[in-house]
Amino acid sequence: MRRMTARPANAHQARVLKLLRDGGPNSRAQLGDQIDLSRSKLAVEVERLLETGLVVADGLAASRGGRRSHNIRLAPNLRFLGVDIGATSVDVAVTNAELEVLGHLNQPMDVREGPVAVFEQVLSMAAKLRATGLAEGFDGAGIGVPGPVRFPEGVPVAPPIMPGWDGFPVREALSQELGCPVMLDNDVNLMAMGEQHAGVARSVGDFLCVKIGTGIGCGIVVGGEVHRGVTGSAGDIGHIQAVPDGRPCACGNRGCLEAHFSGAALARDALEAAQQGLSAELATRLETNGGLTAVDVAAAAAAGDATSLDLIREGGTRTGQVIAGLVSFFNPGLVVIGGGVTGLGHTLLAAIRTQVYRQSLPLATGNLPIVLGELGPNAGVIGAARLISDHLFSPA
């Protein structure tokens, strides 16, 4: 099947497409209410979009007291691929043009196996999704990797936990393989965009999105736009010093936040606690599974294990200290906590909140919600779809 080739010809068309993406099907009249254009002009632009096939007529809407309106919607056969490459697993999802997830696959995989192996995996997952009939092809793909990215080129740069990816032309290679446009970004930024599009951060212009997974990162949204920094490493808060002269970190410094709290650090702490006999709960889990991860700590904490709860609380406090500084600095309207360890849930959240509210200035925290992300594992892939749709729904 032939995929989407057209792009909006001007800013008006782009705005219409984004309204339809974010607000679903709409009549011309409703679009006219949201856009600053005369009805006639709008009708012309919609007509042109209909000609290109980017949008289609979609039957009659209910009457609002007069003539019934003809609904317009984005072409129902448009498909975006969202790829979220984590440190230890890969998520791939298919969405329609409204960025609704139609199918989602998850596969454990170590990112250190390198770009070639990971791409093989991603492509096979994409093929599997296509085989279910959800998509006949992809009109665009967004992809997130756990490290800094030179955004315009779509190339990872100096990623600490992804040896072998440095300088690999991810965007170009994947675009070649999939035969559609591809955009690459940091996974944390994608999570932020996901929560902004369909999660807790709707209608918030300035917010932070802290992702605690194997590592720790932070998506920064300023005025509705993701801030990536001059070298693409903005939000890399895992190596902010949380404990002076603290634990040695892989980066060469001591006391980095990531060394004291993250999925990896938590697993290490849990293992130590189990081996030292501090927690019977963790010890049994170690014996049955042959190893411990953050998930085990979460489960143990849920079962009331004091050691696990302490570990979570202490980690939350450390994280809260760092976030408190960022809140004072950035003065966001919202802080979202997400990532793999959100399974730690409200124990973690409470510790973070306590610390932030205690340490930041009242003016900055006065009306500052600190909440868990509401999209869970979907945040990354939805953000990826959002990224590529933003690109494709802009004038060429």
Next chain:
Amino acid sequence: MRRMTARPANAHQARVLKLLRDGGPNSRAQLGDQIDLSRSKLAVEVERLLETGLVVADGLAASRGGRRSHNIRLAPNLRFLGVDIGATSVDVAVTNAELEVLGHLNQPMDVREGPVAVFEQVLSMAAKLRATGLAEGFDGAGIGVPGPVRFPEGVPVAPPIMPGWDGFPVREALSQELGCPVMLDNDVNLMAMGEQHAGVARSVGDFLCVKIGTGIGCGIVVGGEVHRGVTGSAGDIGHIQAVPDGRPCACGNRGCLEAHFSGAALARDALEAAQQGLSAELATRLETNGGLTAVDVAAAAAAGDATSLDLIREGGTRTGQVIAGLVSFFNPGLVVIGGGVTGLGHTLLAAIRTQVYRQSLPLATGNLPIVLGELGPNAGVIGAARLISDHLFSPA
């Protein structure tokens, strides 16, 4: 004399005005090279600007190999007032439309005397500047205060070091008194705008501007625009924890950066050192002046006093720790150090640099200049003029 009443009628005129402000006099042809408009259209808009009196013809320019061009410049009688209210002093300056400082006054004054007393002072200084013949009146004024501001309304909010200013309608009151438009902002943001306009930060889109005066603050520029945060308190880094369980701070917490290093903290430390007999240099200065300020420490350090050098180095290290975190988080293209204590000069700068380069990730620091501001006490007033000119040179 009648002051400027006109405003640019459209975005084109606004762009022309800003080009003339930032680039000085220009011919129509040169303007055409910098703006994306046809010569005819540009000529029309320039003609309209000439009619309003916002710009004037300014003689012939040298030939570039053909017909000589007629120069266009901003009306030479336009005057902006830049006001920088610090914790312990007030700066007032007059600029022309190109934001060149024509006259500058500085007066010691404690901001805690309240808005009424400070305004009296500011107005008398403005009158004195006018009396010199530099200005017959003011077309706009920018004003900075050392505390958070609700920017759209021009009102200080909950300023810690400015009791009595909370909620005072600064913008409206001053506009009334001066009879011209006024914009209010945080003094640190103005310093950032000053360095961006005429200082080291020209041509940098994303940078941080750390001002170390009586307190410590940080201007944040993202994509060329100042980021103020949702409640106007962005950049308030003085109360980020720099030393766990450190000194008690006026804000109620312990270990705030400002409690360990700032003009006030430095003076306190110096006094203590002098009284404990740790520094002969400082002790003599204490005796002759009857007190010690950061300036004394700077002078003592310049004279080689080891205690003073140590104090500066330690403060720089603390500051560097905090900045390192911000650099990791924000990934700026430049860090500017400014404010009253820049008299401490390269000793301070070296300590900050060492700490930042050591603690932040190589990717973020790889090409990160950390420099002293180059405008000194002019930064604030130039930024203030820039603020109001940005406002007035925008379509109404």
Next chain:
DNA sequence: CCGACTTTCTCCACTCACAAGACAAAGAAA
């Protein structure tokens, strides 16, 4: 079932912004 009022959509004429090119003015180079 019929008219009065609403809402939606289409068509058309008119305005205005803007570009592109022609042309004149003013100077440099030869």
Next chain:
DNA sequence: TTTCTTTGTCTTGTGAGTGGAGAAAGTCGG
């Protein structure tokens, strides 16, 4: 003086966009 450049002005054509005037398709009250 001739030729070439650069600058500024003027005219004309094009396309974007607005603002009605209807037509189409409803709802609602009598």
